[in-house]
Every structure is written in C-alpha cells, then in structure tokens.
Amino acid sequence: MDSGPFKELLKERCGLHFEEVRTAKLESAVYARMSDSCILSAAEYFQKVLKDTDEFNKLVNMVTINETYFLRERDHLKILVDRLVPELIGASPNQKIRILIAGCSTGEEPYSIMIELFEKYRNSASELVSVMAFDIDSDAVAKAMEGVYGPSSFRNMHDNIRDRYFDPVGENVFRIKDFIREPVSFRTANLYEEEFPEEFCSVDIIFYRNVSIYFDPDTQKEIFTNLARLLKKGGYLFVSATETFSHNIGVLILVEFDGSFLYHKGDIIAIEDRRQLSGSGPGPVCRTVPEKDGFSVDRLSATLHQFAGKFCPDKRASHELFDKAMSLAKDKQYEKSLAELDLLIRDEPSFVKAYILKASVLINMKRPDEACDICLKCIDFEKWCLEAYLLLGFIAKIKNENDTAIRRFKDALYIESSCWLAHFYLAEIYNLIGEKSNSCREYEITEKLLEKGDTDEHGITYFPIYFDRTQMTHLCRHNIRKLKGIQAA
Numbered sequence: 052m053d054s055g056p057f058k059e060l061l062k063e064r065c066g067l068h069f070e071e072v073r074t075a076k077l078e079s080a081v082y083a084r085m086s087d088s089c090i091l092s093a094a095e096y097f098q099k100v101l102k103d104t105d106e107f108n109k110l111v112n113m114v115t116i117n118e119t120y121f122l123r124e125r126d127h128l129k130i131l132v133d134r135l136v137p138e139l140i141g142a143s144p145n146q147k148i149r150i151l152i153a154g155c156s157t158g159e160e161p162y163s164i165m166i167e168l169f170e171k172y173r174n175s176a177s178e179l180v181s182v183m184a185f186d187i188d189s190d191a192v193a194k195a196m197e198g199v200y201g202p203s204s205f206r207n208m209h210d211n212i213r214d215r216y217f218d219p220v221g222e223n224v225f226r227i228k229d230f231i232r233e234p235v236s237f238r239t240a241n242l243y244e245e246e247f248p249e250e251f252c253s254v255d256i257i258f259y260r261n262v263s264i265y266f267d268p269d270t271q272k273e274i275f276t277n278l279a280r281l282l283k284k285g286g287y288l289f290v291s292a293t294e295t296f297s298h299n300i301g302v303l304i305l306v307e308f309d310g311s312f313l314y315h316k317g318d319i320i321a322i323e324d325r326r327q328l329s330g331s332g333p334g335p336v337c338r339t340v341p342e343k344d345g346f347s348v349d350r351l352s353a354t355l356h357q358f359a360g361k362f363c364p365d366k367r368a369s370h371e372l373f374d375k376a377m378s379l380a381k382d383k384q385y386e387k388s389l390a391e392l393d394l395l396i397r398d399e400p401s402f403v404k405a406y407i408l409k410a411s412v413l414i415n416m417k418r419p420d421e422a423c424d425i426c427l428k429c430i431d432f433e434k435w436c437l438e439a440y441l442l443l444g445f446i447a448k449i450k451n452e453n454d455t456a457i458r459r460f461k462d463a464l465y466i467e468s469s470c471w472l473a474h475f476y477l478a479e480i481y482n483l484i485g486e487k488s489n490s491c492r493e494y495e496i497t498e499k500l501l502e503k504g505d506t507d508e509h510g511i512t513y514f515p516i517y518f519d520r521t522q523m524t525h526l527c528r529h530n531i532r533k534l535k536g537i538q539a540a
Contacts, residue, residue, distance in 0.1 A: 052093045054078050057110075060101065065111060065187060066243035066274065068267040080113035112190045115265070119156045120488075121163050121200075121208045124260065127289050128163060130308045131256065132171040135287055136179065139255050142285065148180045149254040153242060153278060154262035155184035158195025158227075158235075159204055164258070165231045166216050177234040183251065185240035196237050198227035206488070242274050253283050260291040263298070276302050279316060288314040292461045293496075296468045310458055312465055376408060385412050403429055407438045419446045437466045444476060453480050471500035475523070482530065491534040498527040 054069070054077055061067040061077075069077050081093060084106070090096045100107050122128065139148050152161045161184040168176035186192050202223045205213050217225035240248060242262070257278055263271045279302045282288060290298055295312045299305050303314035372395045379388035392409045395402060406429040413422035423446050426439040433439070444459030457480055463473040478493030501524045 052078055052081065054081070056097050057081060057100070060097075060107075061111070061114070062270075064107070064243070065241060066270040067111075067114065067265050068270065069114075077114050080110060083113065084110055108189055112188045115186075115188045115191070119159045119261070120204050120206050121159045121166070123160065123163070123207060124291060125167075125207070126309070126311045127258075127260070127313070128167040130311060130313070131164065131289075132167050134308050135256060136168070136172075139285075140179065147178070148256065150180060150182045150256045150258070151251055151254040151281065152182065152184035153257060153259040155186045155192070155195060155237065156188070157191045157200075157204075158184065158198065158237065159200070160184070160258060160260070161195070161235045161237075162198070162216075162227055162231055165234055166212065169216070169231065170212075174230075177230070180234065182235045183238075183254075184235060185238050185251075187239065187241050189239045192237050192239050198232050200225055200227075242277075243270070245277075247277065247281060251281055254281055255283055255286045257282060257286070257288040260289055260294070263290065263294050268297070271297065272300055272302075275300070279303050279314075282316040284316055286316045288316075290314070293464055293468055295465050310462075373402070373405060373408070376405070380408060380412050380415075383415075385416050388412050401432050403433045403436055406432070407436070407442065410439075410442050414442070414446065414449070419449050422446055435466050437463055437470065440466065441470070441472060444473065448476060448480065453484055456480055469500055471497050474500065475527070478527075478530070482534070487534050491531055494527045494531045494534070498524055498531065501527070 054074055057077060058069050058074075061069070081096065085091070085093065085096045088096065088099065088106070090099065100110055136148060150161075150164060152164075155161055161182050164182055165176065165180075168180055172179060184195065186195075199220060200217075205225070213225060216228055216231050218228060220226045238248070240251075259275075259278055263274070266274060275298050278288060282303075288303060290313075292311075295305070298314065304317050305312055306315045372391060376388045376391035376395065379385075379391065389409065389412055392405050392412070395405045396409070399405065406425050410422040410425040410429070413419070413425065423443060426443045426446070429436055429439040440459050440463040444456045444463065447453075447456035447459055457477060460473040460477045460480075463470050467473075474493045475497045478490045478497060481487075481490035481493060501520055
C-alpha cells in the first residue's frame, strides 16, 4: 500500500509525522478502516477520508497513541502544587489559576492534577484552580469525560489514593468521583490549528507532555510557539523529561525546580546573550542547574571516547598528556593513568575531560564515591557536561540507588535528548524496578537511535563498558519482545 497520500493529508491537517517505525501503525489503521467501510482499494478509501470529516477523525483516532496513566512524572505535579500554585496565588490572589492540558488523551493527566491539588489543598482546590483539557482524538476525549478506568491506569497510584478519589464500578474498574471530575472540562481540538479556541487564551500553566513525539521538528517549534502565546506573562509550561531540551528554542525560558525542568514566560533572552550565558558550546539557557548530589565492569572500556569534545571542551596543549593517560586506562594500568591525570589537572585545573577520565578510572577501580566527587567538581567547571551526568547515573546504578540514577540519566537527556546510552540505562533500571511500560519505551528509543547509525556522536571520553552497536540493538529487541510478552500475559 502507498501510505504517502495518507501521511501528507495527516501532516497537512494535524501536523502528524510518521517516521518509518510508525508507518506500520498508519497502514494497519487504514486497512482496519477499509474493512469497516467495506472498501477494497486504498485509493478509494483515501478519497473517502479526503471528503468525509467523520471518517478522517476515525482514522486520526486509530493512529494516535493513548498510552498514559495516573500520576505520571509525579515530580511535575509536586512542583505544581508545592511551588507554582502558591506563587501564582500570591501574584493574583483574587483570580483562579487556569491550567490547560494540551493532548489530554483519556484524561488521566488532568484528573491527576486535580487529585494532587486535593491532596494538598483539600476542598479549596476547586476554588483555586480550573482545568481545561483537549485532544484531537474524539474517542479518547469521550473516555476522559466518562472517567472510567481499568488497572493499567493505576500502575503508579497507591490503592489508598485510588480509593479516596474513585468508586468501584466493576472488577478492577473504577470511576472518578464527581468532585474531581467537575472542575475539569474536556473538548476535542487540534494542536495544529492556527488559532486556538478563545477559552484557551490567557492561561497560567500549560501541560504539553508526551505529545510532541507525533510531530517533526518544524511542527514542534510551530506548536510550541503557539502554545507559548496562550500563556500569561509569568506563566509556566511543562513538557516531558525527554522532550525538554528540544524545545529550548528561545521562545520561553528554561527554568529548574527541585531537579526538574519546565518553561517560564518571562523576558526572552536574545540569542547573543544566550550564547554568553551558556558558553561557547550548545546547551539550554536556564536560571538554575540540576542539584548536585550525588555500569558488569568487565565489559566497560571504550565508549566514552565517542562523546569526546562535543560537550566538554579541552585544552589542545594538554592533548599529549591526556592521550597518554587514556592509553594507560585502556591498558588497565589505572594507577599510572591516575598519576598522569593528577599532573594534568594540576597544570590545567579546568581541563574537564581529565576529570571525566579520572572519574571513569576510579569507577573501574571500584572507588565510586571518589568518582562521584570528581564528577561534581567537573560540573562546577562545565554545568552542561553530558559525560558527568552519565557517569553520576552509572555510579548511582552501581550503588543500587535507582531513584538517583534515574534522575541523573534524565539530567543527561535534558542536555542531549538523543543520547542512546542514557535511554538504555533508564530502560535497564525501569526493568529492574518493575516499570515494564517505561522500560519498553526506553528500549524502543535506544533501538531506534542505534539503528540510525550515528552513535559515534553520542558517546563519551572513556566509559567503563564497551558497547557493540549491533549487539546492543539485538539486546534491545530481545528485551522489548520479552517485556511485551510480560505485558500481554
């Protein structure tokens, strides 16, 4: 089947972009609708979609993914209730805070927001905040308005919270209680429209999370810019952790609260000033930086050189000494490598790559606490050093500090969203702690990045584990199949 005309139509009307991995889903949806419509020819069905708005919407409903659950990325919700609501109430005490959910799917996200608000502010929550939510998928919006959910939606919610805000209506099926449902309004709308409904204008907070994956970079920029216009001055916009860095395009200011990033509508910084703030290399403009707290090792040996110089600039005059230390490290002569690195750091105390190599060597020597201190010192010199955050994540993983490891690998993805290594280790940790859906998603992202074949741009100076791209791709595919089998069981 030639899916090209369908792709072009969906792109033109909705901004939806179908890469190779999503084309199969589009074709499957087309065949399913052809069968339901008793149409044998894809060309004939295309003409129907072209002229019949209802049929077009049915196709859209089938190609959008409604994978969501309650209290997803809860750190964002905590920032909302603990930091943003008090700030906005203080600025405008007599006005309700207006929150907009762009791409609300089946409603778990807006209801999660109201649940967290009620947890914090009790019955005052509905007086403090109003929530509007929309999605292009009319079936998803209808389900959101119904407010009935099965067990998969509650995988990140404790039973005691579920029981406070939901009523059982069947075996493992629950309906949201009216006092949570009523402050939330839903409607069908298209993110790609040039003009949003008037009711969406002048909002205080926008949640636009896990939606931009449907769009190509140009469309992402256009939609993000349009959403920013809806915000009041001083408002905030949330995107998901993996989408953060790709939206740092100068439209809104990237800010950090308690280790998480979001966007703020303040005074836009000129590009020349952005470069001065962020140094000569790439990196987001941000009012603060991530908090400073603090991979089998036999295979750890040559991936870190792949990231060399891209995020952590070095001093050319010191290359010879650095190369000697690197060669000693690869030969597992760790004490001699450390000695050379100490000399180098003494003469060039801001040589970031030397710190990264020293931390890697210390990890191989099973001295993770010292390696952690080195990485933090590295961040003092280069706030957006991707390698330092990757190694901090690896150190936390070694020490079985899974929450810290997850946060550190997410920090790395804030800096470089296509860093396959961070995605891979997030998949490993999520698998270890039983978050199968998150694990499967991260393995799929890793597989896709590895298949693109540009992994040499996303390695690091010297890493304790060697990765073969082909073997890693096969490993990801094996784990994806295994996880999907578990989910289907």
